[in-house]
Amino acid sequence: MGTLWQDLRYGARMLGKTPGFTVVAVAVLALGIGANTTIFSLINGMLLRPLVGVESPERLAAVYTSDFSSGLYGTSSYPDYISFRDGAHAFEGLAAYQNTTVSLTESDEPERLRGASVTGNYFKVLGVGVSAGRTLLPEDEVAAGGDPVIVISHNLWQRRFNSEPAIVNRTISLDGRAHTVVGVVAESFRGLHIGSSPEFWQPMPPPPNNPSARGNRSLTLVGRLKGGATIEEANAQLTAIAARLAQDYPETNRGTLARPDEPRPITVARQTRLGHKQRKTIIGVSGMLMLMVGLVLLIACANVANLLLARASVRRREIAIRLALGSGRLRLIQQLLTESMCLAILGGLLGLLLTLWTSDFLPKFFPSEEASGLDLSVDWRVLGFTLGLSLLTGIVFGLAPALQASRQNLLSALKDDTGAPEVHGFGRFGMRNALVVLQVALSLILLICAGLFMRSLRAASTADPGFNAENVLLMRMEARGVKMKREEEEIFYRGVQEQVGALPGVRSVALAYIVPISGGGMRTNVYVEGYQPKPNEDTELNTNIVSPNYFKTIGIPLVQGRDFGAADTANAPGVVIINEEFARRYFPGASPVGKRLRSDSEGPYLEVVGVVKDAKYRALREEPLPFFYTPLAQGSREALTLFVRTDGDPSAVLPSVRAELKSLNKNLTLFQVNTFSAHLADALSSDTMIAVLLSVFGVAALLLAAVGLYGVMSYAVARRTHEIGVRMALGAQTGDIIKLVLWQGMILLLVGCVVGLSAAFALTRLMSSLLYGVGATDPLTFVGITLLLAGVATLACYIPARRATRVDPMVALRYE
Amino acid sequence: MSASKQPLIRLQDVKKVFFTDEVETHALAGTHLDIANGEYVSITGPSGCGKSTLLSILGLLDSPTEGKYWLNGKLVSDLSLSERALIRNREVGFIFQSFNLIGDLTIYENVELPLTYRGLSSADRKTRVTDALEKVNMAHRAKHLPSQLSGGQQQRVAVARAVAGQPLILLADEPTGNLDSKNGEAVMDLLRELHRGGATICMVTHDPRYATFADRAIYLFDGRVVKEEMVSFKQDEEGASLVGTQAEVV
Structure with missing residues (x-):
């Protein structure tokens, strides 16, 4: 205990003596640990926290x-x-x-x-x-x-x-x-x-x-x-x-x-706290995010390990004196690891502050209703995770430099022998270079994952949903209190369509039970006349109840037959409109109009009166689904959503629509008022969050790798000052020196890219189920990200290379 | 200035002042020096007299604060960094006290290095490197690393590197400073052989014994040439005795 306290004091003093090193190392570690703690707090909030307010x-x-x-x-x-x-x-x-x-x-x-x-x-x-x-x-x-x-x-x-x-x-x-x-x-x-x-x-x-x-x-x-x-x-x-x-x-x-x-x-x-279906999805996504932030932390560790290796070479003599005075190797490793732990704990504390900040910020990615009850505050689990991770991090980045520092040639170090020609690591692949290769490889993996998610998000947000969400106002409404009779309902809904439709700036109006892309829907068993289901075939199909003008209002083209009309009342013969996928599956090669189906094995048949284009119904990522619509009058529901297509900004007509609806029924409750475009953006909120988080982590990884490469190249240039002086004395031009330094960096970059690309090829396949509209090995992403990394890395090498050309051969050769 | 009439090196009133904080240090205070083609000149003097500064200026590693410097008839005192690098590479051969071989490169690659910067073809480089290594009797160690050689052997490799490019002048800065006497004399013998072969050599040394290996010994003091001696008699073949000099006070 006494030696630990001594080591801690000495470690703190050493860190205080090199504030620049300490600040950089702590900042790098805070980034790595903070990213992990943030994702862990998200997992904790969604998956680990027990239910609150209940017994046992x-x-x-x-x-x-x-x-x-x-x-x-x-x-x-x-x-x-x-x-x-x-x-x-x-x-x-x-x-x-x-x-x-x-x-x-x-x-x-x-x-x-x-x-x-x-x-x-x-x-x-x-x-x-x-x-x-x-x-x-x-x-x-x-x-x-x-x-x-x-x-x-x-x-x-x-x-x-x-x-x-x-x-x-x-x-x-x-x-x-x-x-x-x-x-x-x-x-x-x-x-x-x-x-x-x-x-x-x-x-x-x-x-x-x-x-x-x-x-x-x-x-x-x-x-x-x-x-x-x-x-x-x-x-x-x-x-x-x-x-x-x-x-x-x-x-x-x-x-x-x-x-x-x-x-x-x-x-x-x-x-x-999450439904088991959601839980499965969240476990997959959070596992992937944990893996990504784990990579960020590994990059940070490699970075700090490299800084420690550079520092160990500066402290070579001090370590040699300790060894000469009888310090055992284990004792020395303990001393050096204590210093690493001090750095890691400081990094952990700063990382925790980062998490506190993000715990306010992360829930904003979720639609407000979905975030209700989501508690991302720091609890004992998050604290324990941060402490454990910090200690582990201290060992990961501190052990290798400590082992190397304690294994030096005592005689040479004590004499501070620099006269002999030194091999500086350009010709051999030392630990520092291996760490840079690791950083490049890991950041490439992270950036590729981030790139794929960005492209996936872009594909999802620009994919044609089969309808036009621009300039459409959504408003859910419920008539509460006095229960309307069926006929009164029909009159009320017709009045809504007519009166709201007559407002200035309104192009068309419709009502529907389900808003597309709400994550859920309505399914019912369907019996198609003359169709025999195959064994294990899912005969439950998605459906919606819609008013006349629904397709026109949200922009789904009618390709065959007719739309629902005023004649499709509760007492009229039952009718449905199907989508093209329905027609393809149940009526291949035949015209569907006039065919019949029913949703109850004993119920009356409903006649297909029209066919509309396929659209997205439950989620933007779904494959084409067979879908059918029934008219509002033949399947009314208590709560319906009003769809208002406007000439311009839908929010401009909101007050007049509200007033018109109130004039029709003062007991009407209006809620979930939104534009259709914003509703779609909400549907992509978790994709957006994943893409943004991965991009942030990717950029952090890129910066860390660039800093790592820059650090190693700067260190190499500093170590090679003498050699560069000799080369310049022998007639090397500026270009020769730049080429020399860049070449070393490029070799590291090349090896890192080969390792990173190979790993990314294997890894991205695992997340293909989370992607939409882009392959897990999308060549554009792989090539583009590699070029981006290469560009940044080249810049990181070029700066020390430029500095190398300013080496004064006189100084380097130690002339008078 | 025609090359036939002019010396290979001419320094005219060269001054070098170093400024550190508020202190001005006059390393060279108006130096005049001519070195003829094929001449072997030694520069001696006490520590801090400006020997190495002079050699740096001669080797275009540094430029004079004032004065003019002609190399092979060309004024080189005001050249750009890049032009100086070019001349260093083609016309100057350096031999350093601490050898300055590059630890990561083999002996062959070390000797080849200045030729690489000159842009010679691989075949040309090979011929020259092999010749140079044979000249210093180190061809058999071509694939070794410098750390695998003794100090004397390393300095012979450094000599080979200096001569491989067939420079106009060899500049040697304390070439025996890091060697024991036996290896030091062996290197001096090597330089003498090169001189006999026609090389122009300018050597800085603080050891009076080695100064007499040159045709002419120049004494520097406080940044000025204070004495020049023409060395009439040299050591015998075994290096046993010093037989006589002729002095000229400047």
Whole structure:
């Protein structure tokens, strides 16, 4: 301990004696460690942080029912939930919830609130506390049909009710109906998922007991495992129950048309802050980002190791004296490593400050709703990671120089023997050169990855989505309170289209249930007349409900048949419009117009009346999907989005559109107001974040590699001053000296590029699934980035080369 | 000035002043010197008298603060860096006290180096390097590195490098300074042989014994030539005795 303290003091003194070296080394390390800590804090915030505001979060488990079409993580029906709750003994309790929205109609301007309908045991299962009043209870479910009660979030209590203690038992108006607030949930609880912080919870009334209720799967389940019970046990119990249900209720609990004999698989997994589907994507992306920042740190380590090697040559005599005085090699390595650790810890501290700054900045990449509940603050995990990484970094960059410094020729070092002709490393491939090659190779890999992502982002943002998002205003609207009859709805929506369409600056207006590129969509089983599905064929297809003029408004060309019209009412024969991919798959070589399909095996046939061009529906990166549209009047929904195509800036018409809608229905709640272009940009936000982060890391790596190369070349020139003097005395011209120095740098660059390109070829293939519109070995990116690196590296070599030409042979040869 | 009538080297009132902070150091204070083609001149004097500064100016490593310098009839005191480098490469051969061989290059490559800067073809370079190494009896070590040779051998290689380019003049700065007496005398013998072969040599030395190997010994003091001696008699073949000199006070 005494020697460690001595080493620390001496190390601090040595670092203080060379402030320039210390500042550069700490800055380089801070960049490397800071980048890693930043990405780790992102991973921590999304994947590692436990749920807050709940009791023993490690015992909470999510229960999924597969719907065969979208992986394992599907929702469940209420009757299935009851069967699971009563039959699975591994759980202490099992609750169900479903996201919902209401309009807070307390003032003239209704506010749309996001919340959840939950079973009465929801808060008990989660173990959530309250700030005031009580949480919901099972008996509230029964009362839901009568005098409705509600629990609100701490945030809503503060924001809308000024934290009034009298909120408990107060009646508030939701969707025009009185609700009694029975409690305020504890501030720490912000829901179960990042991106959905509910502002209220209302009891879920049991659905009417009819046979089709089991097929209506819209509930998410969360359970608390009994002490000692495992996920596997719970999974086995629920799978057994699912098999039994498949036997008892084959109509609803067996597979789809393609898998008629299989029960729907059940998956029990730890309850996490991200849905398991998202989690898989995030793990892939964050793994890739961690790898990239790991490369940045390696480059930083190589850089600092090179600085230490240069410094060791300056301290050659001091180290020799220590060895001569009897210091053991291990003792000396300990001393040198302590100095490295001091540097690494300082770098780590500075890196942590960088992370604190980015924790405010990173969430801005996410659309505001998705970032809700995302906590990137520094906690013990981030601190532990930074400390561990700093110590590891200290060893990585400090060990090799320490080993080399302690292995020197004592006699020569003590005599400071510089008379003999020295071999300076131009002819041999020393450690310093190897480190520069490593830096060049690693930064090339990073830059290529960044380049590919930039090109991918560009391809995604410039790809033709199949519609024209320019000058389109989006506005989601819900008519709450007084439930309109079907005919009233038709009149209301027709009025919206006519009156908003007549506003100045508005070119056309349409309504649709789903906005394209929202990440999700609506799927339904489709039975095409005369078509026999192949084994395992997915017969669930994506669909949307749209008004007349939808295609014209968002710019999807109609290629065959007709658009929906006023005649396509609820009582008229059912009709659909399909896309070209649908036509290709189900009606190859035939005209689709006049063909028939149905979405329910027993339901009426719907006639295809038109064919439109393919477009992107769920995501910009998707492959062409078979898609069909049904008319609004034949499939109306409560919440619809208004699409307004304008002559100019869509936001200019927003006030007049709002006023027009209010004049049609004062109970209308308007939300998610956006331009279609901004909506598309939001859809690319995570791609943008990856591309920006990788570019920042790539540029950092490029700068670090350039600094490394510059440092090595400067060091080489300094070491070769004498030789350069001799060469100049022998008649070397400026060009000869520049060529000499550049050539050395170019060899390092060339070897680094060969190593880097080979590694990049192998590595980029692993991330091909994350790219869009660009190959993992895109030649343009590989060549362009290599040329960029070569250009910067050449400049980094040229500066010391120019300096070499200013060597005074007189001084170099030590004349008088 | 025609080359036949003029000396190979002519310095006229050459001064060299070094400025460090507020101190002016007059390394050369009005030096006049002529060296004829084929002559062997030694420059001696106490430490700090300006010997090496003089040699640097003669070798175009440095330029005079004042005065004129003609080399082979051409005024070279005001040339650009690049022109000076060209002349150094073609017309001057350097032999340094500390050999100044480049550690990463083989003996062959060291000797070849000035020829490379001259842009000679590979075949030409090979002929000249081989000849030069044979002249100093070091051809058998062509593939070795300098660190593998003794000091005497390294200096012989340095001599070979200096003569390979067939320069007008060989400038030797304390060529025996880093050698023991046996190796020192061997190098002096080598220089004498080169001189007998027609080489013009100007050698700086502080050792009076070696100064007498030259035709003419020049004494510098405080940056001025204070004495010149024509050496009438030389050491015998075995280098055993010094038999006589003729002095001329300047």
